[in-house]
Amino acid sequence: MSTTMPGGRRADDRVLRRAGDRAELRHTVSLIVPARDEALNIPWVFEQIPRCVDEVVLVDGDSTDATLRMASTCLPSVRTVRQRGTGKGSALRTGFAAATGEYVVMIDADGSMTPAEIPHYIHFLDHGYDFVKGSRYLAGGGSLDLTAIRSAGNRALLAVVNRLYGARLTDLCYGYCAFRRSFLETLELRATGFEIEAEMTAHALRKGLRIAEVPSTELPRRSGRSHLHAVSDGRRVLRTLIAERPGARPTQTKAVRER
Ligand SMILES: Nc1nc2c(ncn2[C@@H]2O[C@H](COP(=O)(O)OP(=O)(O)O)[C@@H](O)[C@H]2O)c(=O)[nH]1
Numbered sequence: 001m002s003t004t005m006p007g008g009r010r011a012d013d014r015v016l017r018r019a020g021d022r023a024e025l026r027h028t029v030s031l032i033v034p035a036r037d038e039a040l041n042i043p044w045v046f047e048q049i050p051r052c053v054d055e056v057v058l059v060d061g062d063s064t065d066a067t068l069r070m071a072s073t074c075l076p077s078v079r080t081v082r083q084r085g086t087g088k089g090s091a092l093r094t095g096f097a098a099a100t101g102e103y104v105v106m107i108d109a110d111g112s113m114t115p116a117e118i119p120h121y122i123h124f125l126d127h128g129y130d131f132v133k134g135s136r137y138l139a140g141g142g143s144l145d146l147t148a149i150r151s152a153g154n155r156a157l158l159a160v161v162n163r164l165y166g167a168r169l170t171d172l173c174y175g176y177c178a179f180r181r182s183f184l185e186t187l188e189l190r191a192t193g194f195e196i197e198a199e200m201t202a203h204a205l206r207k208g209l210r211i212a213e214v215p216s217t218e219l220p221r222r223s224g225r226s227h228l229h230a231v232s233d234g235r236r237v238l239r240t241l242i243a244e245r246p247g248a249r250p251t252q253t254k255a256v257r258e259r
């Protein structure tokens, strides 16, 4: 028998298992931050990291400025690792391999992504999704950083991924993502450059991971210049999407991976 509590709640509501109870379990979170010459931007990013993050791994790409010193001054508990290989993709893969949290979130170090959004990504992982990607095109998101050429390229590549993989995504080339670390091997990441974000999405789709998109607002990088080259990096993304498409012959996949 249950007794009625103030507000109409029943006493045994406290012990019954309810839908959504699993979300009460707290999972550990690693934040991976690839950085190459971002000393001036790191303080803005690090001072906003929310409490739900247990570990911050900064992956340095042979910075020639004070990136490493700035990182450990702003956040003494930061783990800094030197990337293996070159490019953002190599940096992220180095960071993923070093992560210890159950959830892995990746964020840029240039101040274009707001750390306050991290709990939105965690929310979807807590509720059963495996791979969560930010979208600048969902209602509630946006970009102040996309140039006309980048926006056109992103839309064209998005159309390719949706067509080849039978998906209905709203964004593709955006590096604010989160996933369960238990799926790291499943994701089979090999990309070295900026095509890593497309490779992650392509493999998540191909392997049947449960994918969610969350609205995200991209701000202009706070200082310094982008390391991305719209045309050559766009081409790498396209080659990756074609080579990794469902049903592609392994020989084709191998050819692109070895380029
Ligand atoms: N470790 C490392 N980080 C990189 C490399 N290339 C870019 N990044 C970082 O990746 C993030 C995104 O790069 P960015 O140049 O802003 O590219 P964009 O946002 O596409 O214009 C930033 O935090 C960069 O510092 C690299 O080769 N190594």
Ligand SMILES: [Mg+2]
Binding pocket: 108, 110, 112, 221, 226
């Ligand atoms: Mg940027």
